[in-house]
Each structure stands twice: as structure tokens, then as C-alpha cells.
Amino acid sequence: MSVRRSLAAMILPDRQADRVVPPSGPTAWLTTFTAGAMTFLAVFALALSLASGRLAERWAGALAGTATIRIAAPADQMAVQTAAVLDILKTTPGIASARAMTDDEQRALLAPWFGPDLPIEALPIPRLVELTESSDGFDAEGLRQRLLAEAPGAVLDDHTRWQRPLAVAASRLNLLGTLSMALIAATMAAMITLAANASLAANAQVIRVLRLVGAQDDYIAAAFVRRFTLRALTGSAIGAVAGTIGIALLPPVDEAGGFLTGLGFTGLGWFLPLALPPIAAAVALLATRAAAFRKLRELT
């Protein structure tokens, strides 16, 4: 009820009510600046959080995909061992499909390092078998044991060994980004509370007079809340624009960075910083309101 009333009071400027509190104090700029700086930081935390979220998703997706078996055997045994491996895979639960790569495919894989004219038949290059997991996943350790017994030249190369930590790191980064945004909001609330307290203390005499002539707490609080909310909204809008421009000016890394997806926003993500100023305004509203009611009870 009263929160709704102060929301209404915030949205509908009340010139008369605004005049009863002296125009501005030494802390006026502090709120605008804090909201601006914090929103600027929040834009980066938001971008980091979104980018690491995309990364985590991508790596986790790659994880639940494929593995490779590398067969290193003398040339005359290669065909036998490959057949043995494929047989084993057929009877291993949790494997959806398995397929030995052809020479052409292997040549294509190696081309970036050795050039297109690699005489692959003449080299002791291991044969690769690509396998796809079913949704249940397979028992990597059990498979390793069977391979050791029946196809000694075959080694299971489980991508998860190096991809899992990356996926974990990415989702940890995502968490840190989210946590940073929460901390930024909390810091802003604390700073605005300090500024509001300073302003309320500086206006203690005004508050006393207003109480004496019959002003309700809601009315007095609203005069302060409106000010701080508008200042936070202004500062935050500037910070959001500046932060978004900063992100937009980052060099594109999609190609050069390879697995890095870049810190930028994608698609509709570019509109997410627009949500920050209203959030900053809401934080300012609640912080100032709480400070005002505390001070009012203390003063009168």
C-alpha cells in the first residue's frame, strides 16, 4: 500500500511537495555518480555473465557428445584391431554409434599442420574411431579395461578429461558474474543509504517542522525518495549507455579467439543493459525509503 503510494509519488512529480525539502545538499551528485559508476560496472558484469554462460553451455554440449579411440598398431595388424575395437563398441552399453575414420577424413584433420599432400598410407599414423554417446553415457573405465585386453593398441581418448574443467570454469565464471552484479547492487544500496542518511540529517530541522504542521511520514519520505530515485535513474542511464558503448567498441574476437565467444552481447542481449537503470532506481527507492522511515522515527 504505502510502497505503492511512494511508487506513485515517484512517478508523478509533485512540485509542491518537492519544494518543502530544500533544493539540494552536498550529497546530490554522490548518488548520481554512484549509480552511474555502478551501472557502468554492472554492464561488464552482465556481459561477462552472459558470455561465460554461452561458453559453459557450448562446452557442456560438446562434452555430452563424442569420444575418440586412437589405435596405434603395426600396419599389418591395423585392420584386425580396428575391427576388434568396433566389435567391442557394438556391445558396450551407452554407445549410440561408432565409426572408423577414413584416410581422407584423417588427412583433412591433419592438413592444417602438415599440408594437404601428406602421404598418410606411408606414415605410422594412428587410426581414429569416432564414437557417439547415447544419453545414458558409457562407462569409460570399463571400456578401457576391455580395450586393453582385446585390442592392446587402442587408447580411449576421452574429451571429458580436458573439457570438463573448462566447462566447470565457464559456469563458475558465470556464477561470479552474477554474484558481481548482486554485489554491485548491494554496494549501490549502501552508498545511496549513506547519501540519504546525510541528506536526512542535514534536513532534520525541516523534517521536525513538517511533522509539527501535520505531515505524515509517507509524505516526508516521498519527498526524499523521489529525489534519490530520480538521481539514481539519471546516473544509471548514463552509466548503462557508457558501459554498452564500451562493450560495443571491443574488437570482435569471434574468428581470432577461436573458442572464445567474445565478451559482447548478442542479438536481443544488447537490450539487457536497458534493464539496469530501472533496477538502480528501484534499489534507490527502497534504500532511501528505509533510511527515511528510520530517521523519521528517530527524530520525532
Place this chain on the structure above:
Amino acid sequence: MIAFENVAYNYGGGELLSEVSIRLAPGSFHFLTGPSGAGKTTFLKLAYAELLPTAGHVTVFDRDVRSLTRDDVAMVRRRVGVVHQDVQFLDHLPLAANVALPLTVAGRDGHMQDLTDLLGWVGLGKLADALPASLSGGERQRGALARAIIMGPDVILADEPTGNLDWEMSLRLLTLLVELNKMGKTILIATHDLNLIRQAKSLVAARVLRIRNRRIQLAGADL
């Protein structure tokens, strides 16, 4: 309107007021006298719920002040006009806006004609745009009286309203308060000024309360 029932008050030292039982009936006109420091201002603060009694009951508009919420107190302040002994204004607003402040905070702006008339009545018509800091003590007191009555309160409590005024202006304010009393307002004036009391008695059926030995008694004809 306002009733004290066996009220006691102390600020933490000894008891300042004891066993005070007084009823301010609707439409009554009272003076409150007593030596400096006797507790006149304290009595008024109890009457408009600025202070809560340490014992006994103060009832304002049929409600015990102890049961009032902060919003209720604000509502009481709108029905009780108070002229404070240490008049306080908002120093950044001109006198007219200060006088109209009770209307502003009640969301009842817009009676500008009333405001102009009222300022004329208390002799401040020319000072409407002056800032409080530039007003004399008497001008501040008159401004305070105007602020106290602009809401058309049921009760007017005035603490030394003529302390800084010459006799002519004192009479003018007294006449204004007597007029308001005739319109049915309940009036209480705390004052040292015995001449003012005598003058008032010739205009209205005023009763005089006197603080003596922590008690408040109705004074006899010996004034």
C-alpha cells in the same frame, strides 16, 4: 476536545506536573499562566501529542494519545493549530509558503485567497514573499499564528503568542482569536501577560488556569 485525567509528567528528573485533570470543552476559551519553567509549554506539548504523559491519560478528540499511531498524530496536528513558543519555519521558503505549509502537506493547496486575507489580518500582507530569516520576532509570531489557523482547526493552542508584540498588535491578535472562538473554536493561550488576560475577559468568557506547585488549578477572580 482535549482532556487530561490525573496526568503526571517528568523529563527524567523530578516530576514537573502532577495530578493534572483538566477538560477543554468544545468552544471554550482558556488562558494558562504560571512562572517561567513551571511547565506551560510542557502542558501544551502533552495536549498536542508531542509528549506522552508519564502517568494518567491524555485524550484528544476522544482518543487516548498513547493509542495514536504516527499517522494519527499527524491527523491530530491538522485539527489542532499550534503557535509554538520557539517559532520554526522552513527557512528556504517565503513566508506565504510557510503559512500555507499545513495545507501543502495535507494535499489541500489552492486556497490562495484565504491565504492573502489571513496574512492581511495578522498584518503581514506586505511580507508574503519575505524569507523567514528576514522577519522580526513579532512578525514570526504573527506568521506562526496564521500558520496555526489556516487549516481551520477545531482547537488552537498558542504558546506566548504575544511575547514579542506591542500592545496594539497583541490586541489585534487577541481579537482574532476571540472571533475564532465565537465561530466555535476551542482556544488555549499560555501567557505571562496579565493585561492581555484582563482585556480578554472583557471580550469573552475566558477561564484562567494557573500552574502552582506542579498542579494546575482554575484561578479565581484574584487576577
